[in-house]
Amino acid sequence: MLNDIVFWLLGVVAVASGVAVFRVDSMARATYALAISFVAVGLILLIFDLEFLGVITVLMMVMEMAIMAIYMIMFMGMNPALMPMSMVHGKRPALVVATGTFLVLAAGALLIPWPERRGAPASHLTVSLGEAIMGSKMLVMLTVSPVLFATIVAALVLAVPGGRYDRLGDDLRRRPDFHRPPAGDEQ
């Protein structure tokens, strides 16, 4: 009973803050309204006893939104990000697509013949979920993820101004120029 109330409460919060993303007039507010929506969804997962997934959703989404706010404000240029602005554009097509997607998904959820539960829930839900999703692909994941991670780090190391390769040259043999201001201090 209490779980039902909390579920519906969090559901309303998630939807309402999702709506707020498009109704508010500032980038920062829109970003953090979206963060609240995700946090509410993460907390709903806690009600399903998916503790790891719930907490990790909160963690990842808040982190992502904190970084996303920076990018949104940066790429919007100074004016629109810092002045009140509308969060929607291309209203009519967006409305059509959004309504269509909602109807399809909702119809799917309501009309699909859901299978009956067979057996009892596993004792370690996170472990079994992980194995169900990735079990046969674990080797691929284990190979791909370090490669992806190394690619990201290498790209950053090469690209970042004021990094090693910027200061010491491509073969890292140039003597550092101590008179040059550190990155971010030019201008």
Add this chain to the structure above:
Amino acid sequence: MSNVEVVEASAGWVPLAAVVLLATATAAASLDGALAARAEGRPISQGLQMPWAETARLFRQRRRTTLAADVLLWRVGVAALLVMALMKVVVIPLGRWTIGDLSVGVVWFNAMDVVVWAAVWLAGWGPNSAHSLVGGYRFLSQALAYELPLMFALTAPAVGAGSLRVGDVVAAQQGLWFVVWMPVAFLVFMAAVVGFSVWGPLSTPAGVDLAGGVFAETSGVDRWLLLTGRWALLTAGAAFGVTLFWGGGAGPLLPPWLWVLVKTAVLLAALVVVRRGLPALRPARVIEVAWLVVLPLVLLQVLLISVVVVVRS
């Protein structure tokens, strides 16, 4: 060492947990005030009263308002530091008792310190002031530096205990505290505590070169909340360090809850004393050291722990 089994206390004890956190944070602030007073040649007793004097001063102060401030986000950011410190304490056992013995307590702590990212940035964004905003951005760049090492530093005790439940991590330290065989993880964790508390060498988001950074435009109760939140975060961080690495409530003679408080006090005092001798670090420099030196080191630490765990089992 006595056997410490962690059990969940009833919800009625929640206010007490908050009081213990704030009392410990106040003691740390008193110590800091006393050290400052000694350094400046003022009477030490005056320094010890600093938290109370500052509270009295700030509670009577008028709130500063700025032009076109985003008041809602500002207030949220200012209040969230203290709230997040309280949320962290939920999973930190005081000896035998804990408020919430979550099966993923370690991740919970991590999630709460990520919310601090949002809080500090919002506190910087809210007042519509350049100095505050630069402070908020500095915090995020610093957070990117300390967060990954912190995550792996938290992974080490979890791997050592074979569980993300804080109670299991404490129980796994019977006989040998984790700080002994995962010292790198411990040091990295403490550095991250310094980072998310905007403290000492990692306090440039609130630096004097920015006229106070995220603190620049706050006054009155807002400033009190930010300062208190920062002390509370530092305290919660020290307490979690004790729990993960210093055996929690393990120790002779004294009851477990007192051991937790004593150890936390020692760690907290170390954080307060050490920062006086350390310079503030540029966020851009911090990220280079964090990613090129600290991250590989802490990964090696996790690897070592994993190998030990696999070989032992």
